[in-house]
Amino acid sequence: xxxxxxxxxxxxxxxxxxxxxxxxxxxxxxxxxxxxxxxxxxxxxxxxxxxxxxxxxxxxxxxxxxxxxxxxxxxxxxxxxxxxxxxxxxxxxxxxxxxxxxxxxxxxxxxxxxxxxxxxxxxxxxxxxxxxxxxxxxxxxxxxxxxxxxxxxxxxxxxxxxxxxxxxxxxxxxxxxxxxxxxxxxxxxxxxxxxxxxxxxxxxxxxxxxxxxxxxxxxxxxxxxxxxxxxxxxxxxxxxxxxxxxxxxxxxxxxxxxxxxxxxxxxxxxx
Amino acid sequence: xxxxxxxxxxxxxxxxxxxxxxxxxxxxxxxxxxxxxxxxxxxxxxxxxxxxxxxxxxxxxxxxxxxxxxxxxxxxxxxxxxxxxxxxxxxxxxxxxxxxxxxxxxxxxxxxxxxxxxxxxxxxxxxxxxxxxxxxxxxxxxxxxxxxxxxxxxxxxxxxxxxxxxxxxxxxxxxxxxxxxxxxxxxxxxxxxxxxxxxxxxxxxxxxxxxxxxxxxxxxxxxxxxxxxxxxxxxxxxxxxxxxxxxxxxxxxxxxxxxxxxxxxxxxxxxxxxxxxxxxxxxxxxxxxxxxxxxxxxxxxxxxxxxxxxxxxxxxxxxxxxxxxxxxxxxxxxxxxxxxxxxxxxxxxxxxxxxxxxxxxxxxxxxxxxxxxxxxxxxxxxxxxxxxxxxxxxx
Numbered sequence: 001x002x003x004x005x006x007x008x009x010x011x012x013x014x015x016x017x018x019x020x021x022x023x024x025x026x027x028x029x030x031x032x033x034x035x036x037x038x039x040x041x042x043x044x045x046x047x048x049x050x051x052x053x054x055x056x057x058x059x060x061x062x063x064x065x066x067x068x069x070x071x072x073x074x075x076x077x078x079x080x081x082x083x084x085x086x087x088x089x090x091x092x093x094x095x096x097x098x099x100x101x102x103x104x105x106x107x108x109x110x111x112x113x114x115x116x117x118x119x120x121x122x123x124x125x126x127x128x129x130x131x132x133x134x135x136x137x138x139x140x141x142x143x144x145x146x147x148x149x150x151x152x153x154x155x156x157x158x159x160x161x162x163x164x165x166x167x168x169x170x171x172x173x174x175x176x177x178x179x180x181x182x183x184x185x186x187x188x189x190x191x192x193x194x195x196x197x198x199x200x201x202x203x204x205x206x207x208x209x210x211x212x213x214x215x216x217x218x219x220x221x222x223x224x225x226x227x228x229x230x231x232x233x234x235x236x237x238x239x240x241x242x243x244x245x246x247x248x249x250x251x252x253x254x255x256x257x258x259x260x261x262x263x264x265x266x267x268x269x270x271x
Numbered sequence: 272x273x274x275x276x277x278x279x280x281x282x283x284x285x286x287x288x289x290x291x292x293x294x295x296x297x298x299x300x301x302x303x304x305x306x307x308x309x310x311x312x313x314x315x316x317x318x319x320x321x322x323x324x325x326x327x328x329x330x331x332x333x334x335x336x337x338x339x340x341x342x343x344x345x346x347x348x349x350x351x352x353x354x355x356x357x358x359x360x361x362x363x364x365x366x367x368x369x370x371x372x373x374x375x376x377x378x379x380x381x382x383x384x385x386x387x388x389x390x391x392x393x394x395x396x397x398x399x400x401x402x403x404x405x406x407x408x409x410x411x412x413x414x415x416x417x418x419x420x421x422x423x424x425x426x427x428x429x430x431x432x433x434x435x436x437x438x439x440x441x442x443x444x445x446x447x448x449x450x451x452x453x454x455x456x457x458x459x460x461x462x463x464x465x466x467x468x469x470x471x472x473x474x475x476x477x478x479x480x481x482x483x484x485x486x487x488x489x490x491x492x493x494x495x496x497x498x499x500x501x502x503x504x505x506x507x508x509x510x511x512x513x514x515x516x517x518x519x520x521x522x523x524x525x526x527x528x529x530x531x532x533x534x535x536x537x538x539x540x541x542x543x544x545x546x547x548x549x550x551x552x553x554x555x556x557x558x559x560x561x562x563x564x565x566x567x568x569x570x571x572x573x574x575x576x577x578x579x580x581x582x583x584x585x586x587x588x589x590x591x592x593x594x595x596x597x598x599x600x601x602x603x604x605x606x607x608x609x610x611x612x613x614x615x616x617x618x619x620x621x622x623x624x625x626x627x628x629x630x631x632x633x634x635x636x637x638x639x640x641x642x643x644x645x646x647x648x649x650x651x652x653x654x655x656x657x658x659x660x661x662x663x664x665x666x
Contacts, residue, residue, distance in 0.1 A: 104315075122528075124657055137537060138523060140655070142433050142657075145416070145429070179398065216370030
């Protein structure tokens with residue numbers, strides 16, 4: 001069993017503009033309204049990099065920074081430049097990949113590939129910009145697992161927290177894909193969440209706790225209890241994190257199954 | 272920090288432009304026979320030399336897995352059938368249970384070559400991709416791990432790690448952490464990357480493609496040559512094996528998306544982290560397989576890092592003059608070469624290397640050296656400032 005404390009939370013999704021602004025909605029105290037708001041500009045990036053950053057990077061950096069800022073309220077010694085990070089996304093910066101594929105498909109090759117576009121197309125682009133933003137030397141991983149990206153990313157982030165006995169930033173994000181890729185991979189809206197995970201002992205001021213294990217049996221995805229939130233889950237692979245966030249906002253204890261490719265991640269969430 | 276317990280490596284396999292299998296790879300290294308040839312592609316994806324694997328197109332996936340057909344998965348399937356790798360995994364699965372073995376593969380572009388073809392075949396009126404384009408099983412990043420897990424009949428956790436040219440090296444780290452945390456007992460790691468227009472045109476746009484075969488560490492080096500490859504390693508807890516992963520180190524540059532840190536601080540941190548985790552000192556390393564892409568900036572920055580950690584005592588070389596830069600697969604290509612170096616007592620000198628950059632301070636090998644060695648460090652660095660160093664050795 002892997003155990004971790006949650007020290008900070010970041011969130012951006014339709015009607016969910018940040019953890020603080022969304023807590024009442026997630027707790028069922030305020031009705032949910034599906035309003036899509038662009039994520040805040042990643043002010044932590046130097047101006048040049050900010051201009052170059054694509055929509056998925058902006059989305060990821062916003063929730064990552066929010067989670068770390070929150071964790072630093074109770075753990076001011078947590079240095080983002082030294083914080084290990086795991087970024088997980090099914091599609092990465094799909095907008096840039098689409099632009100490149102269109103350029104490469106142009107029979108006239110009228111326009112070459114832009115070097116900035118090319119380096120912004122790598123899957124670890126958010127991890128890279130995150131460490132650039134903080135001048136960070138800590139490792140920043142980047143994973144992909146299609147519909148199992150939340151489960152695989154959280155599994156890896158928890159394993160890293162336990163194996164390295166160190167806090168780990170987990171950032172899950174997916175931005176909508178442009179046409180024609182959008183026809184083969186459904187991402188209806190932007191959704192991202194981030195957690196600062198810490199080894200179990202370091203949990204003073206924790207917002208909640210997770211115990212997790214890999215269970216080889218297949219299980220269906222546990223969805224949020226609120227129907228309006230449950231309805232979001234199929235619209236973006238990263239929105240699979242909503243049931244966990246709802247549980248934390250309600251200060252509940254709940255067991256959650258999150259399917260992997262085979263078997264599932266079995267989570268026990270407690271306040 | 273105490274050293275990590277060595278993690279047994281009980282099987283490996285490799286296919287690259289040097290050939291199929293470890294024997295072919297070793298023979299090419301011994302004979303100093305490279306696998307690079309002029310790139311025949313026209314236009315923006317043309318120019319320079321490439322390391323292409325022959326005969327891939329003729330290969331067919333097993334019928335139940337036909338939906339995964341794309342060049343990247345064909346490379347993976349060929350690598351599974353090479354060096355007895357799939358059989359070794361089947362034996363481990365019989366011993367441990369299929370759910371105790373993870374599949375963690377690195378790739379930078381997965382099956383995007385299929386996406387390139389699909390974009391060229393878009394409907395001229397609607398712009399829609401062809402109906403037979405199976406995004407999830409080909410183009411998608413995760414396709415590589417899904418395919419390998421299905422082909423091997425495994426049932427543990429599976430995911431793709433994609434940290435550009437450090438991807439397959441990072442797969443070793445992710446697996447070691449999952450094993451240390453008790454999630455799994457063993458893991459199939461490695462990965463693949465395919466020659467595709469995206470990377471050929473992208474590196475050309477960055478001005479980093481050498482006109483001739485790449486010449487890592489040479490005073491007159493002028494860029495990289497891209498290659499394709501696939502390879503695997505089976506990592507197992509608590510097994511006896513002649514060779515093991517002794518340590519890993521990872522870091523970020525935190526500097527620039529595609530340019531290395533000028534003082535190489537990230538690379539230095541990754542190598543020191545690997546030594547610390549292995550419980551070794553700089554003098555314990557017998558050979559360093561450099562990331563050594565052949566670009567002016569990468570090789571100079573890496574030399575600064577190696578000299579800072581190892582001085583001029585440890586022989587080092589890049590083998591990308593043989594294989595080309597296999598991008599996300601470079602970590603597994605060079606891990607297998609490191610293990611071959613240990614097994615055969617061969618330190619491969621850099622290919623196409625006529626005069627080592629006079630500004631370099633590390634001890635770069637330009638000719639093969641045959642002598643028994645016990646520990647090898649392998650570097651992999653990628654866009655986004657992702658750095659990974661692995662140490663392999665005899666038990």
